[in-house]
Amino acid sequence: xxxxxxxxxxxxxxxxxxxxxxxxxxxxxxxxxxxxxxxxxxxxxxxxxxxxxxxxxxxxxxxxxxxxxxxxxxxxxxxxxxxxxxxxxxxxxxxxxxxxxxxxxxxxxxxxxxxxxxxxxxxxxxxxxxxxxxxxxxxxxxxxxxxxxxxxxxxxxxxxxxxxxxxxxxxxxxxxxxxxxxxxxxxxxxxxxxxxxxxxxxxxxxxxxxxxxxxxxxxxxxxxxxxxxxxxxxxxxxxxxxxxxxxxxxxxxxxxxxxxxxxxxxxxxxxxxxxxxxxxxxxxxxxxxxxxxxxxxxxxxxxxxxxxxxxxxxxxxxxxxxxxxxxxxxxxxxxxxxxxxxxxxxxxxxxxxxxxxxxxxxxxxxxxxxxxxxxxxxxxxxxxxxxxxxxxxxxxxxxxxxxxxxxxxxxxxxxxxxxxxxxxxxxxxxxxxxxxxxxxxxxxxxxxxxxxxxxxxxxxxxxxxxxxxxxxxxxxxxx
Amino acid sequence: xxxxxxxxxxxxxxxxxxxxxxxxxxxxxxxxxxxxxxxxxxxxxxxxxxxxxxxxxxxxxxxxxxxxxxxxxxxxxxxxxxxxxxxxxxxxxxxxxxxxxxxxxxxxxxxxxxxxxxxxxxxxxxxxxxxxxxxxxxxxxxxxxxxxxxxxxxxxxxxxxxxxxxxxxxxxxxxxxxxxxxxxxxxxxxxxxxxxxxxxxxxxxxxxxxxxxxxxxxxxxxxxxxxxxxxxxxxxxxxxxxxxxxxxxxxxxxxxxxxxxxxxxxxxxxxxxxxxxxxxxxxxxxxxxxxxxxxxxxxxxxxxxxxxxxxxxxxxxxxxxxxxxxxxxxxxxxxxxxxxxxxxxxxxxxxxxxxxxxxxxxxxxxxxxxxxxxxxxxxxxxxxxxxxxxxxxxxxxxxxxxxxxxxxxxxxxxxxxxxxxxxxxxxxxxxxxxxxxxxxxxxxxxxxxxxxxxxxxxxxxxxxxxxxxxxxxxxxxxxxxxxxxxxxxxxxxx
Numbered sequence: 001x002x003x004x005x006x007x008x009x010x011x012x013x014x015x016x017x018x019x020x021x022x023x024x025x026x027x028x029x030x031x032x033x034x035x036x037x038x039x040x041x042x043x044x045x046x047x048x049x050x051x052x053x054x055x056x057x058x059x060x061x062x063x064x065x066x067x068x069x070x071x072x073x074x075x076x077x078x079x080x081x082x083x084x085x086x087x088x089x090x091x092x093x094x095x096x097x098x099x100x101x102x103x104x105x106x107x108x109x110x111x112x113x114x115x116x117x118x119x120x121x122x123x124x125x126x127x128x129x130x131x132x133x134x135x136x137x138x139x140x141x142x143x144x145x146x147x148x149x150x151x152x153x154x155x156x157x158x159x160x161x162x163x164x165x166x167x168x169x170x171x172x173x174x175x176x177x178x179x180x181x182x183x184x185x186x187x188x189x190x191x192x193x194x195x196x197x198x199x200x201x202x203x204x205x206x207x208x209x210x211x212x213x214x215x216x217x218x219x220x221x222x223x224x225x226x227x228x229x230x231x232x233x234x235x236x237x238x239x240x241x242x243x244x245x246x247x248x249x250x251x252x253x254x255x256x257x258x259x260x261x262x263x264x265x266x267x268x269x270x271x272x273x274x275x276x277x278x279x280x281x282x283x284x285x286x287x288x289x290x291x292x293x294x295x296x297x298x299x300x301x302x303x304x305x306x307x308x309x310x311x312x313x314x315x316x317x318x319x320x321x322x323x324x325x326x327x328x329x330x331x332x333x334x335x336x337x338x339x340x341x342x343x344x345x346x347x348x349x350x351x352x353x354x355x356x357x358x359x360x361x362x363x364x365x366x367x368x369x370x371x372x373x374x375x376x377x378x379x380x381x382x383x384x385x386x387x388x389x390x391x392x393x394x395x396x397x398x399x400x401x402x403x404x405x406x407x408x409x410x411x412x413x414x415x416x417x418x419x420x421x422x423x424x425x426x427x428x429x430x431x432x433x434x435x436x437x438x439x440x441x442x443x444x445x446x447x448x449x450x451x452x453x454x455x456x457x458x459x460x461x462x463x464x465x466x467x468x469x470x471x472x473x474x475x476x477x478x479x
Numbered sequence: 480x481x482x483x484x485x486x487x488x489x490x491x492x493x494x495x496x497x498x499x500x501x502x503x504x505x506x507x508x509x510x511x512x513x514x515x516x517x518x519x520x521x522x523x524x525x526x527x528x529x530x531x532x533x534x535x536x537x538x539x540x541x542x543x544x545x546x547x548x549x550x551x552x553x554x555x556x557x558x559x560x561x562x563x564x565x566x567x568x569x570x571x572x573x574x575x576x577x578x579x580x581x582x583x584x585x586x587x588x589x590x591x592x593x594x595x596x597x598x599x600x601x602x603x604x605x606x607x608x609x610x611x612x613x614x615x616x617x618x619x620x621x622x623x624x625x626x627x628x629x630x631x632x633x634x635x636x637x638x639x640x641x642x643x644x645x646x647x648x649x650x651x652x653x654x655x656x657x658x659x660x661x662x663x664x665x666x667x668x669x670x671x672x673x674x675x676x677x678x679x680x681x682x683x684x685x686x687x688x689x690x691x692x693x694x695x696x697x698x699x700x701x702x703x704x705x706x707x708x709x710x711x712x713x714x715x716x717x718x719x720x721x722x723x724x725x726x727x728x729x730x731x732x733x734x735x736x737x738x739x740x741x742x743x744x745x746x747x748x749x750x751x752x753x754x755x756x757x758x759x760x761x762x763x764x765x766x767x768x769x770x771x772x773x774x775x776x777x778x779x780x781x782x783x784x785x786x787x788x789x790x791x792x793x794x795x796x797x798x799x800x801x802x803x804x805x806x807x808x809x810x811x812x813x814x815x816x817x818x819x820x821x822x823x824x825x826x827x828x829x830x831x832x833x834x835x836x837x838x839x840x841x842x843x844x845x846x847x848x849x850x851x852x853x854x855x856x857x858x859x860x861x862x863x864x865x866x867x868x869x870x871x872x873x874x875x876x877x878x879x880x881x882x883x884x885x886x887x888x889x890x891x892x893x894x895x896x897x898x899x900x901x902x903x904x905x906x907x908x909x910x911x912x913x914x915x916x917x918x919x920x921x922x923x924x925x926x927x928x929x930x931x932x933x934x935x936x937x938x939x940x941x942x943x944x945x946x947x948x949x950x951x952x953x954x955x956x957x958x959x960x961x962x963x964x965x966x967x968x969x970x971x972x973x
Contacts, residue, residue, distance in 0.1 A: 199533070203533055237537045237538060325530040331531070368756075
């Protein structure tokens with residue numbers, strides 16, 4: 001089942017030399033999507049457009065015209081990226097019929113390099129969730145065990161990559177939504193530094209936490225995608241200046257030794273509540289790193305215990321605000337059978353939003369209300385500032401922090417849906433990187449009970465290049 | 480009308496919030512056009528104004544520059560750190576479900592506007608001024624069961640200027656609003672077109688017979704100085720009447736009915752609205768450097784209060800000064816610079832001011848709006864015409880009524896004249912100072928008016944005026960009256 005695609009650079013060489021046609025790649029991708037429908041990973045397919053685009057690229061290549069770095073290579077995006085070819089649903093009833101008049105910057109950048117968007121992947125509606133069970137349309141299944149979840153919220157994207165529906169996919173990560181499904185599905189999930197990739201044209205979840213990133217089969221591919229989609233965007237004023245040097249690991253000098261590196265272990269991440277086999281896997285990996293010459297340092301982030309509570313205040317607060325534009329008046333679900341404006345709002349939003357969106361809107365509205373703002377939202381922001389200071393302090397001692405991506409193995413479909421708090425706990429190890437804005441990667445590490453398990457590496461803010469180099473070394477030497 | 484004693488028993492307190500629409504080319508957070516009046520509904524919008532998913536606001540740096548200018552116009556310096564917040568409420572003309580505004584860190588804190596009242600300067604404090612995006616317009620067609628929304632205005636940049644409650648009469652409120660208007664206009668912050676709602680005033684009024692402030696009402700969306708004055712007058716009287724009857728004033732929002740000149744309750748505020756303010760995570764804070772401030776400061780023009788004191792010291796009247804200040808905003812034609820450039824000769828400057836106020840402006844103001852541009856002098860033309868005309872006047876070559884007629888003709892017909900003296904001669908405006916010719920005319924007049932001549936000889940010197948008048952009428956006003964008088968006296972050996 002696994003990853004039937006060569007690396008992106010091999011694909012590029014095959015297409016550009018004319019040995020393999022873009023049309024055949026798109027057809028292969030669409031065949032995989034159609035053959036693996038039972039996993040319910042895909043919401044919509046861009047068949048005709050994709051094949052037409054592929055034909056144009058093949059023509060260009062046969063004419064000897066210059067083509068981009070991803071010419072003819074198919075990809076899949078999470079359905080919260082706005083696209084002009086297909087509906088953009090965010091897997092929600094609210095946006096079920098929403099056709100966007102403009103595209104996400106990340107997609108434009110990939111298309112500029114010749115990549116072809118073939119399909120849009122399932123997610124937890126509005127990206128609220130850690131299992132893809134909150135999709136208003138269908139539950140995506142984990143290919144390693146169809147009774148289990150693929151993780152979320154970018155579950156459809158992770159499943160698409162592991163099932164070979166496309167060589168890479170885009171996801172969004174607000175509290176772990178790229179890394180967690182990557183870990184559950186055995187693929188590479190990359191969360192860039194906050195602001196490195198434009199959020200323009202991505203359905204917002206929590207603006208100060210959201211990042212766009214790739215899910216791929218290997219670290220090299222992730223580095224190439226990051227190189228293409230990163231950088232200042234005049235449509236998103238929170239974007240930051242990228243490195244002038246390429247992120248593409250095949251173009252830069254890679255890390256060859258880890259002898260001088262100091263690797264931190266967050267002891268707080270290896271306490272109770274973490275699956276013992278996952279813990280063991282982390283220790284095994286750390287031992288390997290040590291044997292390769294790295295110095296291992298136990299580090300502690302004193303406020304770490306507050307990170308999840310702070311996250312579940314800031315995140316719903318921003319969600320409640322960002323979702324207020326969905327009033328059914330200009331686009332999105334609405335009903336005309338109402339007597340007045342208030343009824344119109346409440347009926348549109350009652351149907352358009354699922355349970356989880358409503359839960360978060362209510363929590364967010366509550367923590368922003370006058371009289372509660374100081375006790376919740378302001379406190380949470382203070383915790384966030386503290387965490388940033390503490391993580392900066394930690395990165396004065398170490399170059400990277402390693403640990404588990406998730407505390408648990410992929411769980412059963414339905415197992416946690418009745419207990420949102422249990423569901424929230426699965427974000428325990430991932431929210432830190434979002435709260436403090438640092439880059440983090442989940443690497444496929446080991447199979448435990450025939451289920452994939454990820455290994456997470458975090459690096460200081462804006463040191464994405466260093467992180468990718470180190471991740472590549474781990475991929476080569478430890479797996 | 481209410482009795483004067485009652486008015487004196489109560490002390491009114493007035494504070495004014497003013498929304499100034501900044502004259503940027505594009506909106507505060509989007510690239511669509513700002514301030515296109517009368518455009519087709521919803522034609523000036525894009526994905527940001529429309530509140531589409533994934534649309535992110537990007538701050539228009541031009542709006543920041545204009546806010547800095549407004550700061551200087553309010554006699555303060557913009558804050559080096561300020562930020563944007565979201566103010567949440569649901570309404571069809573608010574596409575995102577929140578307004579982007581500045582809550583706890585506004586771009587301007589402090590400052591003042593001076594008003595002149597009873598020949599004294601009174602200082603009205605500014606509490607703060609913050610940037611925010613405007614909402615769209617909701618239209619409720621009469622008799623229909625639907626409403627319409629026009630988002631052209633949604634996202635337009637506003638600067639909300641909040642005054643201290645430093646005003647205590649209707650006239651003070653009106654003058655404050657007028658001075659604020661002049662300041663924003665002169666600082667080139669806003670088109671300040673009141674008709675198009677470029678400046679909208681919310682007026683807070685309370686009255687109290689004790690040292691404690693009374694409950695205030697807020698009358699919203701006033702867009703003329705007169706309506707501000709009327710609102711304050713009406714509210715003061717209304718509130719006093721209620722209090723005198725033992726009633727209580729409710730804290731409420733009111734609207735102004737221009738036809739009836741009264742205010743009407745719109746909404747009673749029973750408890751504070753909860754707007755759930757939060758910092759906008761999509762917009763980085765506004766950081767302004769000293770260099771940036773300096774760069775803007777260098778481009779600031781002379782402000783109206785400076786003109787006022789400069790001209791006042793030179794002896795121009797308040798009325799003249801106000802007419803000039805207003806005329807400058809109307810005509811946008813460097814009137815004040817022109818006067819300023821000629822201040823070295825004060826007599827000349829005063830003459831020019833008279834000409835502008837009594838000749839040029841009335842022509843401009845009486846013309847229909849469509850071609851007014853043709854009826855105001857362009858600065859270079861004014862400079863040349865006035866200087867040439869002044870030379871003729873000083874050389875006594877033209878009398879004052881002929882001079883007025885000459886200026887009126889030239890301004891109205893908008894003709895360019897190279898040699899004014901030649902043109903005036905050709906067109907019969909100049910005084911006749913040809914003594915030979917005048918002496919001949921005078922001799923005629925003396926011989927046909929023997930009775931008047933004998934009266935003069937008997938000591939009724941005033942009667943000379945009659946003879947001068949006769950000469951003037953015979954010469955169709957072109958004779959120089961002073962020379963005529965001299966010749967008459969000479970002839971009669973007086």
